[in-house]
Amino acid sequence: MLRTLVLGLLAAVSLAVKAEEKPRDTRLYELRTYHAEPGKLDALLTRFRDHTCKLFEKHGMTNVGYWVPVENKDNLLVYVLSYPDRAARDAAWKGFLADEDWKKAAAASEVNGKLLSKIDELYLTSTDFSPGFPANDAGGAERLFELRTYTTTPGKLPNLHKRFSEHTMGLFKKHGMTNGAYFKPVPGQPAADDTLVYFLAHKDAAAAEKSWTEFRADPVWVAAKKASEDAAGGSLTVPDGVKSVFLKPVDFSALK
Structure with a gap:
């Protein structure tokens, strides 16, 4: 009887531990760094605030976080998006870039010149311990x-x-x-x-x-x-x- 009780307790603990285990994050993340043209960072941020982020969501992208460096002498915007996988990422960007609302927003924001000089992309997956x-x-x-x-x-x-x-x-x-x-x-x-x-x-x-x-x-x-x-x-x-x-x-x- 004691053995049965112990085994039962061990089984309960095992189930509790498994229930608390965090499912593995299999999403694809994209770390993007935008290099704004001199004097154009505010205009870039305005475009993201008013248009880009909403259009990303419309096309199935998840806005994770947006930052600027504390010491931002290079006029950078750093942000992270996530997607279910690479196929979803490529489909989302294809739809976004073809979206007429995006084309209008991009054209309006660049009336006085382009906003970006360079874009860096890095594709990432979570480590097992993240x-x-x-x-x-x-x-x-x-x-x-x-x-x-x-x-x-x-x-x-x-x-x-x-x-x-x-x-x-x-x-x-x-x-x-x-x-x-x-x-x-x-x-x-x-x-x-x-x-x-x-x-x-x-x-x-x-x-x-x-x-x-x-x-x-x-x-x-x-x-x-x-x-x-x-x-x-x-x-x-x-x-x-x-x-x-x-x-x-x-x-x-x-x-x-």
């Missing part, structure tokens, strides 16, 4: 986001993923950072096999500086970093292989 983009639990207060890109030494991306999932993310949380979405580039893109892209959220710039200072000095992090590099036979990232950009949400971003 918690997804962070909901705002700070009473609606606007947060500071951080977009980080790591380039690993050849073949070391699995080692980096392991370190993040087992150590880094927990230590980020310990030191007041909010883990966001963690991505790997879709195969076939430059450095796709050696790149990790992820987002963090901070209360503000002062909080970010404090969190990073404490994280880097944490003996648990120092030990985890050393152990991971010893196991891999050296650094997991190439020289200058960690890039960080601090971003602030624009007024029409759903994610703030």
Whole structure:
């Protein structure tokens, strides 16, 4: 009888754990960076606010988040869209670009010259350990986001993923950072096999500086970093292989 009770309890715990497991995110994400012509960033933001975002939704795209760099000397708009898959993405963009409302909005916005000089696109899928983009639990207060890109030494991306999932993310949380979405580039893109892209959220710039200072000095992090590099036979990232950009949400971003 005792054995039956124990087995029953174990089965109940197992079912509870499975019920709490987050379904794997299989969506395709697209990280897009728009380089606005000098003096045209405000006009670009107005076009997105008044027209583009609504037309994206009309054609089945999901507006995830829109940001501009805190130090925006290059007039950038950074945003993320999501789709069920690549076929859905291509169909959505085909419909969007053929939409007469889009053509009218684009023409009207460019009466005094084109708004963009360059567009960068990066296709991404979620890592197995990604918690997804962070909901705002700070009473609606606007947060500071951080977009980080790591380039690993050849073949070391699995080692980096392991370190993040087992150590880094927990230590980020310990030191007041909010883990966001963690991505790997879709195969076939430059450095796709050696790149990790992820987002963090901070209360503000002062909080970010404090969190990073404490994280880097944490003996648990120092030990985890050393152990991971010893196991891999050296650094997991190439020289200058960690890039960080601090971003602030624009007024029409759903994610703030």
